[in-house]
Amino acid sequence: MDTIANPRRAAGAGDFPLNSFLPPESPTDMAAQTLRRFEPPPATDFAPMWFRRGIVLTGTAFLTAAGCYEMYRVLQVGGITVLESIILVLFVLLFAWIAFAFMSALAGFFVLLTGKKDELGIDAGAPLPAINSRTAMLLPTYNEDPHRVLARLRAIHESVKATGYGARFDWFVLSDTTDPAIWITEEKCFLKLRQDIGHSAALFYRHRPENTARKSGNIEEWVRRFGGNYECMLILDADSLMTGDCIVRLVAAMEAHPKAALIQTLPIIVNARSLFARWQQFAGRLYGPMLAAGIAWWHGSEGNYWGHNAIIRIRAFAVYAGLPELRGRKPFGGHIMSHDFIEAALMRRGGWAIHMAPTLRGSFEESPPTLSDFAARDRRWCQGNLQHLALLPTRGFHWVSRLHLLTGIGSYLTSPLWLMFLVVGILVSLQAQFVRPEYFPKGYSLFPQWPAQDPVLAAWVFAGTMGLLILPKLLAFVTLMTDRDTRKKFGGGLLALAGIVTETILSGLTAPVMMIFQSSAVGEILFGRDAGWQVQRRDDGAISRHDLVRSYSVPTLAGIAMAAAAYSVSLPLLLWMMPVILGLLLSIPMAMLSSSTGSGRTIRLFKTPEQTAPPPVLVRANELANVPHSSLSCPLHALRDDPDLRKAHLSNLPEQKTRKRGDVDTYLAIARARIEDADSFEEAAGFLTARERFAVLNSPPVLANVFALPDRPDCKTDAPTA
Template identity: 60%
Template sequence: MDALKTSPALPRSAAAGAFLPRESGLAMEPCRLDQPMESKRSPATLQIALLFRRLFIFLGTALLTIAGGYEMYGVVKVGGVTVLEALLLAFFLLLLAWVAFSFMSAVAGFVVLATGRMGGLAVAHDDPRSELSSRTAMLLPTYNEDPHELMARLRAMYESVAGTGQGAQFDWFLLSDTTDPDIWIREEMAFIALRRDCGADRLYYRHRSDNTARKSGNIADWVRRFGAAYDHMIVLDADSLMSGETIVRLVHAMETRPSAALIQTQPVIVNARSLFSRLQQFAGRVYGPIIATGNAWWHGPESNYWGHNAIIRVRAFAEHAGLPELRGRRPFGGHILSHDFVEAALMRRAGWAIYMAPELGGSFEEGPPSILDFAARDRRWCQGNLQHLAVLPARGLHWVSRVHLLTGIGSYITAPMWLIFLVLGLLISLQANFIRPEYFPKGFSLFPTWPQQDPILAAWVFAATMGLLIVPKFLAYLALISRREERSSFSRPFRVLVGILSETLLAALIAPSMMIFQSVAVTEILLGRDAGWQVQRRSGGEVAQREIYRKLAAPTLCGLLMGLSAFAVSLPLLLWMSPVIAGLVLAIPLGLATSRRSASAGLFATPEDRQPPPVVLRANELAALSRIEFTGALQQLREDSELLISHLESVPRENRRKFERIDVALATARAKIEQCDSFDEAVKWLDKSEVRAVLSNAAVLQRVVELRCTGP
């Protein structure tokens, strides 16, 4: 993608509609959560098999929780159960149930992979050479992302689909919600260059000035304008990549399964460049298969949606997945942030099947490059998942869909629960050490009452709980080495085992800091603080040391306070809590070490590192090419007539009405422009919000570019 040079003006007819096809919209209205939806469809499922699968998961979870709770009661019952001990037991039961639930799904995934009997949708066996009869739209939403890298990924996928011979069945839409005016114009420049290089007219670009409802609103806007022309849409993220073979197989699966509304792939993390992102990439690649396979095994046609790298039946989505605004103020009210879970639940409520295809492959994404970036993304997801508390009571939802919503909520609520659990343990120890016990309570007693717990039994309960967390990792290792193709795609089995041990140690040290971050996030949300819409730093981003020191100071302080409290009780208690305390005290060194870019993956190498898939390799090659030269939004439009004509055609015509709300930024920009004698003055005087307003108004933009230029 060479730098775009100034081109002669296109005829108006050539530029007209250059960015978008003719509109063909579908109605998409917000659904009602307080009214059940009459199900007109009944997907064919193996109900008896699913019943036994779900009994295995939930009965196993219940038995493990009861057994662990009974043993924990044996720890605290010696000498009577105090109020603090009762609270400790209650939190332990809730947390153990959460761990046991994940453990049972992992065991199921291991058994399925070991026996070779997949429990999800067998999409991997669909023939990618089958001729497709349907039309599919590839949707790539973006918000202030790097246009050069975005177009590299888009072009790599476009070429990969074209390589299957079925590219004519796909149209590609770059759906921009970008607010930065410079990035907006760079997107348009890169898009024009992309269309020229590919020589194709099935590539489209739409910029939305009104960012209502964020990504879900972006997709809904596309459905209302263009959805009727397509049978399916494959929704991507800005960092998504999918191979052409996978895309064609997904479409074929939808054509041959008319009851399906959505098929979700399992994205694999690629392009990790820092130690932190390599840890995520390695963990997802090694442990992900048994978790996703286990979930698909018992979810059946009530699976979930992760918001990207999935194919969706457009009419089912338009008719049943319109999201309502939640009542009340932000952060709980307003537009639903984590829209994917809710959209899947609403389509399943209408009788459509939602499937997961974990064995498919060819689906990729990137991960956050540091603990801080992971925590920032997690903060937004936390708010979105806690919003689901308002969706849970919706009438008519399938009970498995409610489990998905509860799982999303629980993934964040458990962080403050673990913190409270640790604090309760400290308080009980401090109470026993510093508060004088009442050995002879009021009333007749032959023997004194000694405050104590059973330390040996406590050690066994702790070991068993840790086992539920660690055993799935080794089951994932056994599943990996038991399959010849998977085993050969990694490095030597012993090296993978050492990688698992190293990842487990580092993850255990990082986990306490994430517990603090998530606990703070939950607290902020409960206090009414909105997360906003922040731009994500992708895998290639660098983190400033000052930012690491500032943001990891709180976990470090928590670790010091917890360590001092434990040491004040006894050295054994300090040693007992040392894994958590060490992770918190070392938060800053860990943050610095894991955010640095590393040239080699080392122990955490994955098959995608050793032999990058063609679509990933092609995207990286394109991203490494020289970038388009850029001088500024207004300057670029003035210099490039082709870009200016295309941009003006894409901007909605002004339709002013009496007494309508005044756009303050546009009004200010108009006033400033009227006082400017030259183009250079206007460029210097207008701020970013005003430039954005000018770019959205054809008449004002033309007025600006027509100003005389005083420069050379």
């Protein structure tokens, strides 16, 4: 039961009628920011981070210099050729990337080992702090399963209410859904949810007829219409889950730090069912807290934003985070896809702090079920991050904010760099094997020049590189061993170590495949191909044999080509490259294996604390999501057969804009023509495509024409494909 009076109700707003989806508007101005001009705000007094950043960057530079020197010694035995120079440059770039990640992980290891609190001073073990401000909980959704989405939202709502501060929160479902059946199902589920939790609850639903600028435009539209009534907004995702304890502590942290614009939590993966999702869940739960502690330690007030499970101060967001539309054509022009990095950078540019709370538990998300789904999502992220190349010169960005953009860009450019490194390495070996070397070049030379590399030193360089990649996992294991309770929830130290070894092998086998996928994505984007915005799959990961062959034929062929080239040089070279080649050759079997649900041993091997002792909010969300429900076959039939749903739908459509002469909605115009040709309601519903149904559902006059048609149950007409 809520212990705090709701200030909105105290003002006399009263209960919300069941067929009203939205509260009265409280507009807030939000203008698009300029990227070429900026007037710096007054200097802000944030905690100095130069010493911590100096440690990380100096350590990165030292490790990179050492790696560069050793690689130079490997290549310089017989003099460095042009191809060997390319190898050296590529190695330095890639090794610097690995060293930078290693230093952040090392910082996180010492932070966790010493038990140092984060910069915000959030103590998850302390009693729940009091909060006074009003917060809006925003759940953007786009063609997702409404039953699962609202089941999670209800579980979060109940968890917040159990804290005693439920009246401090208003809840908004912000739909950008374009599928007409899903849209009407959303409305139906929303009305059912409001009825179940009580129509006096501050639970609202808004649907946009046009999803301009996708998620960022969805949030911005809400801020413009309703942001004035709230101090903060907490952004969820369709697969987000958060505990009431975590949410209240985030609000309290914002109240305690008035210069903080954003606090990002560390979402932990839950509900993994396929083998791929299970090892992603295990890796994220074991390594994630250490990596997050490290980056939070040296990012300080110049943190980053990951788009969800974060709380944002609306005043800072409205004034400084309005996104402009980029010049040029897609994929580099148009609306900004990876908006979260840029919104964080813009708010920091405006003098606000961006923080991360790495030790605050109770923030969850889900993982794509298969490698194919992961790659599909990664393709969208790749385009969004490469789009940031145009935003790097933005005036006024803090240098750490630029570093965030470079890190995001580099996370995708490293894949083609690795591929180039491997290809050039094979070319060097092929040159040494098949091209006649010039032992005595023109000009005076006392000794012949022998093209050669030092194989023993090369092995040591390889071992050092692998060490920087694997050591953070072992450091995470050490931190786990210091926490008895968490260690037990992982199944014990031995089982956790076995999971680390298995996860390392599986990730090593799939890494070459992702290298090919990401390299292909980078190439497509650089040649101007737009990926669009596909809905993420969240089922158990089943994938057809045809899709497997189609998706993984290129990695398999690349593996065959690499194996043939390496074997033509020597068997030792083939064995040397076997980790990469094997991953490519086994891409189809690995995709099949990783998409399976796994055995009991696999489930036990990748056990996580959230599986051993699931939090109540997770149990409740899964319980609600598994309640049987009927699917909606036709939205027009649903509205006709349910008067309450029809009334609610019509009353909450946006006001119809006056149409300009010559400005014709082609889908609506075609729908009108099809409806005029129909002799019955069933015939009209059958004539319309999905896009035409969507247009009709947004037009009350046309909907009235459809519902005015007589019934003819015997008339059946197949609907054309969209």
